[in-house]
Amino acid sequence: MRFFEYESREIVRRAGIPVTKFGFATTADEARAIAADIGGPVVIKSQVLTGGRMKAGGVQFADTPDEAAGHAEHVLNLEISGHMPRGVMVDTRADVAQEYYAGVVWDGIRKQPVMLFSDMGGIDIEQVAEEHPDHVGRRHVSNLLGPRDFEAKECIASVGVTGSDLNRLTPILARLAKLFVERDMTLAEINPLGKLADGTFVALDAHMDMENEARGRQKALLADLGVGDEETRQAREATPFEIAGEAVDAQDHRGVAGNVTEFDGNLGLVIGAGGGSLTLFDAVRAHGGKPANYCEIGGNPSVRKACGLAKLVLQKPGVDKIAVMMSIVSNTRVDIVARGVIKACLELGYDPAEKIAIFRIPGAWEDEGFKILEKYGVEYADRSVSMHEAARRAVEKIGAGS
Secondary structure (H helix, E strand, O other), rough: OOHHHHHHHHHHHHOOOOEEEEEOOOOOHHHHHHHHHOOOEEEEEOOOOOOOOHHHEEEEOOOOHHHHHHHHHHHOOOOEEEEEOOOEEEEEOOOOOOOOEOOOOEEEOOEEEOOOOOOOOOOOHHHHHHHOHHHHHEOOOOOOOOOOOHHHHHHHHOOOOOHHHHHHHHHHHHHHHHHHOOEEEEEEEEEEEEEEEEOOOEEEEEEEEEEEHHOOOOOHHHHHHHOOOOOOOOOOOHHHHHHHHHHHHHHOOEEEEEEEEEEEOOEEEEEOOOOHHHHHHHHHHHOOOOEEEEEEOOOOOOOOHHHHHHHHHHHHOOOEEEEEEEEEEOOOHHHHHHHHHHHHHHHHOOOHHHHEEEEEEOEHHHHHHHHHHHHHHOEEEOOOOOOOHHHHHHHHHHOOOO
16 A cells, blocks of 8 residues: 655654655645745655656745745646646755655565665665665664664665664664554655755655555554555556456465556566566656556566466457566566466467567576577677666667568
């Protein structure tokens, strides 16, 4: 279950993590009053459960309460990716000296939460991990002992933070990890976490996802936030294509091969689970491609699952080719995924070399996987080719019709 940004910010604040002064408004007059109470420059942010707010004009800056009201009036009536806003968040425009990243996610392989920290905030953590891996610190959290301050400190120090900054940041990451555990989150992220001119740190943006099964345990929190029992936080009903994707993932217990979302494009995607899949999806679009779907594959799925997901995508009307891409993997055998997607092509009567635009999954058993791909003439890329470059090549092949 996803939370709106204003709800996520409130959850962070309740955990004892400093935040900028903000308020939630559903009318222009309410936005004016909040801006006047803040007493300085503010940011007006559309509250939608989708990305692309800045590009669509859903984030506006105001210097006065009246200007804030004018921007709020516009944003409240602005549809973004098919979503009308719940309201707007009126937030303090902070004077930021440096941006950091703090997050906690669930490691599905080790079955533990993992703390993440980076001194490169304000951009996707997946992009930082891919391009600057030495700038991302990681520490797993014991399911028995829970998050401990010294682990948070080690995580932060691993990217070179020292002195008073280290001492101030440690309780923030530790409290975020505690929040993650106590609130049954699957994602707890502060990005960016800003260092202000006076040396203090505040959460400038927050994202929270909670396990759907935890609604009963977190009933009091949801009631305080005004989340109704009937709210599913789903933008729409699942399509037959998406329901079929759920069936593929349910075939057996090994790994993940699902989380399918349908789009109207011609490039089918079989892409890695987690943040890497979002990075790849965005990279395809950034290069002018039109994704036919979003999905996630990882955690060492069976050949059957990889084949099932690839067949589903290949058979989607309008799909010309598929791109099979992941970040560097250690928990998924490259040869198994290769066998699965090749099998899908052959069973459907397709030439794998024609239907697979690119295969970019470096990692465990990659040599064996690449031999399989070579046999069928499929273009593949190793870790020397970035995810963004692989996406570019896939889009280029669609454009060339080759």
